[in-house]
Amino acid sequence: MAKHETPLLDQLESGPWPSFVSDLKHQAEIRAKNEEGVEFQIPQDSVEDLLGVLELSYKHGRTHWKHGGIVGVFGYGGGVIGRYCDQPKLFPGVEHFHTMRVAQPCGKYYKTDFLRQLTKLWDLRGSGVTNMHGSTGDIILLGTTTPQLEEIFYTLTHEMNQDLGGSGSNLRTPADCLGESRCEYACYDSNALCHFLTNEFQDELHRPAFPYKFKFKLDACPNGCVASIARADMSFIGTWRDGIKVDQDAVNKYVENDPAYPPNAGAHKDGNWGPFDIEKEVLSLCPTKCMKFENKTLKIDNANCTRCMHCINTMPRALKIGDDRGLSILVGAKAPILDGAQMGSLLAPFVEVNPENDYEAITEVIENVWDWWMEEGKNRERLGELIMRQGFQKLLEVTGIDPMPQHVAYPRTNPYIFWKEDEVEGGWERDVAEYRKHHLR
Amino acid sequence: MSDLLSNKEESTKAVVDFLTKKAKNKTKFYIKDFYAIFPDDKPRAIKNVINAMVTDGILEFWSSGSTTMYGLKGAGKQHSSEGEE
Ligand code: HEM
Ligand code: SF4
Ligand code: SF4
Numbered sequence: 001m002a003k004h005e006t007p008l009l010d011q012l013e014s015g016p017w018p019s020f021v022s023d024l025k026h027q028a029e030i031r032a033k034n035e036e037g038v039e040f041q042i043p044q045d046s047v048e049d050l051l052g053v054l055e056l057s058y059k060h061g062r063t064h065w066k067h068g069g070i071v072g073v074f075g076y077g078g079g080v081i082g083r084y085c086d087q088p089k090l091f092p093g094v095e096h097f098h099t100m101r102v103a104q105p106c107g108k109y110y111k112t113d114f115l116r117q118l119t120k121l122w123d124l125r126g127s128g129v130t131n132m133h134g135s136t137g138d139i140i141l142l143g144t145t146t147p148q149l150e151e152i153f154y155t156l157t158h159e160m161n162q163d164l165g166g167s168g169s170n171l172r173t174p175a176d177c178l179g180e181s182r183c184e185y186a187c188y189d190s191n192a193l194c195h196f197l198t199n200e201f202q203d204e205l206h207r208p209a210f211p212y213k214f215k216f217k218l219d220a221c222p223n224g225c226v227a228s229i230a231r232a233d234m235s236f237i238g239t240w241r242d243g244i245k246v247d248q249d250a251v252n253k254y255v256e257n258d259p260a261y262p263p264n265a266g267a268h269k270d271g272n273w274g275p276f277d278i279e280k281e282v283l284s285l286c287p288t289k290c291m292k293f294e295n296k297t298l299k300i301d302n303a304n305c306t307r308c309m310h311c312i313n314t315m316p317r318a319l320k321i322g323d324d325r326g327l328s329i330l331v332g333a334k335a336p337i338l339d340g341a342q343m344g345s346l347l348a349p350f351v352e353v354n355p356e357n358d359y360e361a362i363t364e365v366i367e368n369v370w371d372w373w374m375e376e377g378k379n380r381e382r383l384g385e386l387i388m389r390q391g392f393q394k395l396l397e398v399t400g401i402d403p404m405p406q407h408v409a410y411p412r413t414n415p416y417i418f419w420k421e422d423e424v425e426g427g428w429e430r431d432v433a434e435y436r437k438h439h440l441r
Numbered sequence: 442m443s444d445l446l447s448n449k450e451e452s453t454k455a456v457v458d459f460l461t462k463k464a465k466n467k468t469k470f471y472i473k474d475f476y477a478i479f480p481d482d483k484p485r486a487i488k489n490v491i492n493a494m495v496t497d498g499i500l501e502f503w504s505s506g507s508t509t510m511y512g513l514k515g516a517g518k519q520h521s522s523e524g525e526e
Contacts, residue, residue, distance in 0.1 A: 068505035075496050081506040099506075168502070168509035169472065207492040208502065208509035209485065211473060374484035379471040380508055 004052035049093030079164030101165035102139040106191040107178040137175025138165040171204035179220035186220035187238025188353040211377035240322030243302035250318035332384030469510040
């Protein structure tokens with residue numbers, strides 16, 4: 001028997017899709033039965049009360065959660081998000097219902113024994129409700145009380161060699177695609193760089209330093225499996241600067257519809273697409289129209305290729321990423337809080353990825369951007385909003401990156417050119433006496 | 442680093458004085474609010490000192506989840522929003 005009647009939530013279960021309401025009811029039941037004999041450290045019926053307070057919110061059309069609070073583990077300014085219910089008498093099980101962020105492993109590679117340890121810990125000291133993974137990309141453990149925080153942190157760090165993630169005005173848990181560990185399109189080892197940045201910027205992750213949140217996301221190629229271009233204040237997207245490698249024999253196998261060469265690596269082969277047509281499916285879809293297929297030879301004008309990956313994805317056995325690899329850094333993507341949603345803008349078209357020198361070229365850009373944003377950013381202003389407010393030109397100045405055509409989003413709409421004094425020979429000063437020798441008043 | 446920021450006793454006093462003076466209207470502050478106390482220092486150096494004061498139990502964090510603020514330990518409501526105390 002459910003503790004609270006939830007007719008409005010029950011209605012949500014009627015759709016064809018998986019339902020979080022069903023999941024929560026399931027979890028409430030597991031806790032009620034407690035077949036494993038867990039010595040629950042937070043109220044056993046916390047999930048029942050979670051359903052109850054949610055039902056009440058639907059009924060009232062307003063939330064019954066307070067916003068934020070003073071909770072955390074010692075020395076950390078992030079990783080715990082305080083949540084308190086404003087109806088603790090009705091729902092004592094969720095009077096405190098804090099969220100903990102836990103850093104996910106790079107590339108989201110889990111061992112089953114790690115997952116078992118984690119869920120066991122969370123059943124004991126939390127509600128057992130998780131979100132794998134949150135929008136930032138990390139492990140989200142939903143619902144525990146203040147006294148449990150240090151206990152959980154102790155077990156995570158001492159027994160599981162596992163750190164908390166970021167929240168608040170911190171660097172957020174960096175997230176990456178699986179990259180070179182599995183994927184032939186990877187232009188750099190995103191797992192290694194993600195791990196390095198997480199360690200290198202520990203202080204920024206744990207001790208609030210910024211006007212607002214800041215996110216790193218790493219895609220090892222422009223396919224963007226973690227969608228870094230839309231989800232991160234700073235995106236690291238793999239690229240190459242030489243040409244796409246072409247195997248002409250393999251191109252012709254695709255053109256001849258050889259069954260060993262299915263387009264898109266066979267990903268859509270169940271559909272009724274008809275025979276493969278290189279003109280229709282590759283050449284005419286190239287966004288810069290920089291490809292030609294004549295006399296059984298594919299030609300790519302690499303100077304005009306924007307590395308969109310389309311041709312490589314379609315004919316992976318014939319086309320390969322180039323050999324001179326690195327990454328592009330884009331900045332300023334964010335969700336629509338102020339000024340609407342924004343994608344990242346290209347800041348550094350090609351940056352060397354070199355673990356030998358601790359990724360010097362990358363950390364230099366990061367630190368220059370942070371110095372500017374920490375100094376100039378208003379409270380709760382994301383990097384993308386600061387760029388809009390002070391201009392992309394200012395960003396180029398503070399990072400010492402020379403303007404280039406790739407920085408131009410559209411032709412200028414303002415005909416004036418504003419010169420700075422140091423850009424003008426002789427500066428602004430003039431010798432009036434010298435001038436008056438030649439010009440009367 | 443300025444003399445003020447590098448002197449633990451004096452920088453702590455400056456921060457506590459600043460927060461006490463404002464305590465009537467406000468108990469939670471953004472990191473940027475502290476820049477005014479140390480006009481000659483870089484944000485990164487200021488943040489390190491302010492965070493150390495949290496570790497020492499003089500200040501405490503308040504977090505909404507998306508934003509972090511700082512206050513004197515125990516000042517103001519513990520988990521409520523500003524403007525109603
Ligand atoms: C390199 C030198 C000069 C520059 C950069 C310059 C720039 C400008 C600009 C930008 C405007 C448009 C202002 C506006 O529409 O708001 C303007 C207007 C004007 N300028 Fe100059 N100017 C220069 C030299 C001169 C000289 C030498 C004269 C006259 C001998 C002159 C006479 C005028 C006049 C009559 C206008 C139109 C004012 C109006 O429409 O109300 N300018 N100038
Ligand atoms: S972003 Fe590119 S390299 Fe990373 S997993 Fe996706 S396709 Fe592979
Ligand atoms: S990667 Fe994209 S832009 Fe480059 S040649 Fe292929 S389809 Fe054209």
